[in-house]
Amino acid sequence: xxxxxxxxxxxxxxxxSWLLERVSGHLAVARxxxxxxxxxxxxxxxxxxxxxxxxxxxxxxxxxxxxxxxxRAETSELELLCRCQPRYPPRLxxxxxxxxxxxxxxxxxxxxxxxxxxPVAVVGARRASSYGLxxxxxxxxxxxxxxxGVVSGMALGVDSAAHLGAVEVHGPTIAVLPGPADQAYPxxxxxxxxxxxxxGSAISELPPxxxxxxxxxxxxxxxxxxxxxxxxxxxxxxxxxSLVTAELALAMGRPVGAVPGRTTSPLAxxxxxxxxxxxxxxxxxxxxxxxxxxxxxRSAPDLRPPVSAHHAVVLAALAxxxxxxxxxxxxxxxxAEGLAALSALELAGRVRRGAGGRFTVVP
Amino acid sequence: MLARAATFxxxxxDPRQISxxxxxxxxxxxxxxxxxxxxxxxxxxxxxxAAILNSGFEFPQRRITANLAPASLRKAGPGFDVALALAVLxxxxxxxxxxxxxxxxxxxxxxxxxxxxxxxxxxIAEGSRRAGFKRLIVPWERAQEASLVDGLQVVxxxxxxRAVDAVxxxxxxxxxxxxxxxxxxxxxxxxxxxxxxxxPDLGDVRGHAIPLLALQVAAAGGHNVLLEGPPGTGxxxxxxxxxxxxxxxxxxxxxxxxxIHSVAGxxxxxxxxxxxxxxxxxxxxAAGLVGGGSPPRPGEATLAHHGVxxxxxLSEFARTTLEALRQPLEDGHVAIxxxxxxxxxxxxxxxxxxxxxxxxxxxxxxxxxxxxxADLRRHARRLSGPLLDRMDLLVTVHRPSDAELRGGTAxxxxxxxxxxxxxxxxxxxxxxxxxxxxNGELDARLVRATVRLEGGAQTALGRAYDxxxxxxxxxxxxxxVARTIADxxxxxxxxxxxxxxxxxxxxxxxxxxxxxx
Numbered sequence: 001x002x003x004x005x006x007x008x009x010x011x012x013x014x015x016x017s018w019l020l021e022r023v024s025g026h027l028a029v030a031r032x033x034x035x036x037x038x039x040x041x042x043x044x045x046x047x048x049x050x051x052x053x054x055x056x057x058x059x060x061x062x063x064x065x066x067x068x069x070x071x072r073a074e075t076s077e078l079e080l081l082c083r084c085q086p087r088y089p090p091r092l093x094x095x096x097x098x099x100x101x102x103x104x105x106x107x108x109x110x111x112x113x114x115x116x117x118x119p120v121a122v123v124g125a126r127r128a129s130s131y132g133l134x135x136x137x138x139x140x141x142x143x144x145x146x147x148x149g150v151v152s153g154m155a156l157g158v159d160s161a162a163h164l165g166a167v168e169v170h171g172p173t174i175a176v177l178p179g180p181a182d183q184a185y186p187x188x189x190x191x192x193x194x195x196x197x198x199x200g201s202a203i204s205e206l207p208p209x210x211x212x213x214x215x216x217x218x219x220x221x222x223x224x225x226x227x228x229x230x231x232x233x234x235x236x237x238x239x240x241x242s243l244v245t246a247e248l249a250l251a252m253g254r255p256v257g258a259v260p261g262r263t264t265s266p267l268a269x270x271x272x273x274x275x276x277x278x279x280x281x282x283x284x285x286x287x288x289x290x291x292x293x294x295x296x297x298r299s300a301p302d303l304r305p306p307v308s309a310h311h312a313v314v315l316a317a318l319a320x321x322x323x324x325x326x327x328x329x330x331x332x333x334x335x336a337e338g339l340a341a342l343s344a345l346e347l348a349g350r351v352r353r354g355a356g357g358r359f360t361v362v363p
Numbered sequence: 364m365l366a367r368a369a370t371f372x373x374x375x376x377d378p379r380q381i382s383x384x385x386x387x388x389x390x391x392x393x394x395x396x397x398x399x400x401x402x403x404x405x406x407x408x409x410x411x412x413a414a415i416l417n418s419g420f421e422f423p424q425r426r427i428t429a430n431l432a433p434a435s436l437r438k439a440g441p442g443f444d445v446a447l448a449l450a451v452l453x454x455x456x457x458x459x460x461x462x463x464x465x466x467x468x469x470x471x472x473x474x475x476x477x478x479x480x481x482x483x484x485x486x487i488a489e490g491s492r493r494a495g496f497k498r499l500i501v502p503w504e505r506a507q508e509a510s511l512v513d514g515l516q517v518v519x520x521x522x523x524x525r526a527v528d529a530v531x532x533x534x535x536x537x538x539x540x541x542x543x544x545x546x547x548x549x550x551x552x553x554x555x556x557x558x559x560x561x562x563p564d565l566g567d568v569r570g571h572a573i574p575l576l577a578l579q580v581a582a583a584g585g586h587n588v589l590l591e592g593p594p595g596t597g598x599x600x601x602x603x604x605x606x607x608x609x610x611x612x613x614x615x616x617x618x619x620x621x622x623i624h625s626v627a628g629x630x631x632x633x634x635x636x637x638x639x640x641x642x643x644x645x646x647x648x649a650a651g652l653v654g655g656g657s658p659p660r661p662g663e664a665t666l667a668h669h670g671v672x673x674x675x676x677l678s679e680f681a682r683t684t685l686e687a688l689r690q691p692l693e694d695g696h697v698a699i700x701x702x703x704x705x706x707x708x709x710x711x712x713x714x715x716x717x718x719x720x721x722x723x724x725x726x727x728x729x730x731x732x733x734x735x736x737a738d739l740r741r742h743a744r745r746l747s748g749p750l751l752d753r754m755d756l757l758v759t760v761h762r763p764s765d766a767e768l769r770g771g772t773a774x775x776x777x778x779x780x781x782x783x784x785x786x787x788x789x790x791x792x793x794x795x796x797x798x799x800x801x802n803g804e805l806d807a808r809l810v811r812a813t814v815r816l817e818g819g820a821q822t823a824l825g826r827a828y829d830x831x832x833x834x835x836x837x838x839x840x841x842x843x844v845a846r847t848i849a850d851x852x853x854x855x856x857x858x859x860x861x862x863x864x865x866x867x868x869x870x871x872x873x874x875x876x877x878x879x880x
Contacts, residue, residue, distance in 0.1 A: 335573045346832075
């Protein structure tokens with residue numbers, strides 16, 4: 001055992017973590033039953049996924065050196081916490097198959113304190129619309145500014161937007177990665193991981209150096225659902241992985257929320273379906289806070305600077321879907337005045353320039 | 364007997380004097396041309412023989428040796444025909460060699476003895492004056508163009524016989540002011556064609572208030588522009604109107620433009636008075652864009668000198684082609700190296716590029732865009748690079764609304780051009796003695812030296828930089844554009860409103876977008 005008695009990882013849990021990486025390729029083949037497989041003990045697991053190499057793999061498992069794994073984690077600047085430890089997040093322990101070892105980047109204490117105060121998972125489509133991205137970002141901003149940890153998977157689209165919102169207000173956030181915690185996945189999110197680690201943390205159940213396989217994503221989704229006191233789906237198509245996360249959360253009896261979308265948009269099919277089945281409507285961070293702490297108990301701080309009257313007219317016209325030219329005309333501004341107003345609004349964080357020069361109003 | 368005639372070759376877009384020497388002596392009848400000529404030069408022997416005989420002169424049945432000096436310069440084309448023919452006549456005693464030595468000639472001959480139209484007359488006229496000739500004999504069609512050069516008597520002739528008369532001073536008035544035998548065909552520009560043919564006017568444009576404002580800023584500061592918008596919204600239509608609001612060409616500039624277009628054989632007559640607008644297709648090669656080939660010819664970048672180079676569908680151009688634009692954009696000229704020699708082509712143009720906002724083209728149009736974030740990133744990457752760094756302005760062109768299409772016009776080209784010219788004058792006064800002529804050419808040091816911000820502008824710039832949506836390079840771009848906006852309103856200091864406007868018109872490179880995402 002290591003110096004700190006309250007944290008660290010025991011040899012068995014480290015061995016389990018090693019084993020998952022060892023049979024990663026086999027798990028990928030059987031990914032449709034991954035939630036059941038992860039619940040199996042070591043020997044049945046090997047027997048189930050790699051009957052042919054059973055003897056070989058179990059032999060390697062017997063020779064596994066926990067000390068080496070600890071040293072490896074240390075050189076990767078990861079802290080360890082196994083499910084045998086009393087400080088292991090209790091919500092996560094409620095999972096049918098909680099991760100054996102959490103490899104934590106960005107500080108174990110920071111991670112645990114975020115877990116203690118009702119973290120909220122914000123998940124959704126990779127190919128999200130600008131509406132979905134703005135909603136996720138606004139939720140991340142509002143929740144994180146109220147002190148709640150924003151849990152997400154750092155995937156493209158909604159996940160990243162949610163983290164970005166938290167990063168923007170320098171608040172707590174937890175990235176649950178499909179691969180090792182010291183490596184950004186997707187690799188293009190390296191810069192984002194660095195930003196997250198300034199005020200938040202990144203965790204993974206796999207040891208450093210592991211590769212990302214198709215089973216890693218549903219496995220990661222169960223960790224997110226387990227960590228979060230509330231799971232919010234922002235945009236999801238009918239067969240989105242985010243719905244898996246929502247189902248897992250529901251199975252554990254945790255509340256699930258969804259952001260309503262346009263009924264004609266494929267990106268709203270999954271979320272609207274959740275709402276039809278009784279998920280909570282989430283329009284802004286305030287709805288999530290009401291849900292967790294009771295109506296009006298806690299409110300999200302409005303960090304947005306006030307806007308002047310003629311800027312407000314531009315803002316309202318943009319919110320109604322006008323192109324900038326039309327919005328200026330509505331406010332009675334010349335193009336030069338209008339563009340200057342638009343810049344001022346952008347600097348104040350009230351609008352954002354999207355693809356194609358369309359400005360979206362920040363929710 | 365030996366005779367000499369002076370003519371000129373076009374080297375890139377510059378004239379190079381060629382001395383034609385013809386020696387006739389006893390021996391078996393032969394006609395040899397030496398001095399590094401191409402096939403067209405070798406073939407000129409046959410044209411000259413026929414032209415001389417058909418003009419009623421005698422073709423000497425002796426041994427004729429012609430030399431084109433300097434022998435080291437490769438000579439191409441049929442433009443030496445007249446000089447060779449006159450030298451043959453002088454060497455055979457049919458023309459006074461001393462008279463011939465006083466004039467410069469150029470032109471191609473037909474078998475009948477007529478002079479045919481040949482490109483490059485203006486460049487050759489400039490070369491003749493520089494070399495100290497008093498009289499230049501050119502094909503009839505080129506007389507007016509060549510006579511744009513002051514201090515040179517230009518004689519346009521239709522045939523070899525008239526050329527001989529012109530050498531002897533027959534039918535040539537003493538004055539220098541008017542070309543002789545100038546071209547006066549109806550439909551072509553008159554004797555003083557400095558008037559600009561009106562191009563498309565801003566007054567035809569309905570809606571597009573923001574792009575029109577941005578084009579004026581671009582024109583006023585000489586800023587390169589990227590137009591972004593879905594297909595069919597009017598990007599090309601707007602770009603075509605940019606030359607109409609640029610300040611009129613000065614006489615020096617007009618001569619330069621005319622010389623280049625004349626060399627390229629794209630010019631009919633007179634002085635070109637409108638700024639060129641060149642819009643090459645995206646399949647163009649690097650050599651086609653910046654010049655090349657053998658002998659090297661000017662590319663589109665040079666043809667757009669003092670005008671506008673428009674690259675439609677920027678993302679469709681080959682990367683290597685766009686890379687080739689780097690030097691022309693940086694230096695205002697391009698050097699083409701052939702063998703031991705480097706030819707320099709001038710390339711001071713405004714670059715206007717147009718692109719779809721995303722691969723499908725419909726980003727920002729309701730829900731029509733079907734591109735994923737990854738597609739958008741790839742699109743942005745395709746566009747990024749050295750070229751985008753040279754573009755100060757990004758203008759989004761939206762489809763005008765029905766009301767806008769039915770509405771009035773914002774401004775005419777004449778009004779806009781007046782404002783632009785004033786702003787340019789202010790810049791020229793401020794930048795006197797520096798390497799830059801306009802705000803678009805300011806480097807980091809000149810930006811620091813010339814852009815003064817009011818307090819509010821300073822604060823706004825700091826906020827934009829701190830929120831991380833502006834890169835260090837983007838910051839310079841914003842300052843250059845803000846300086847131009849202040850110039851348009853005749854202000855010495857940049858106000859907060861100027862800076863905010865510049866921020867919203869700024870080109871957001873992939874780096875800036877990544878900072879924001």
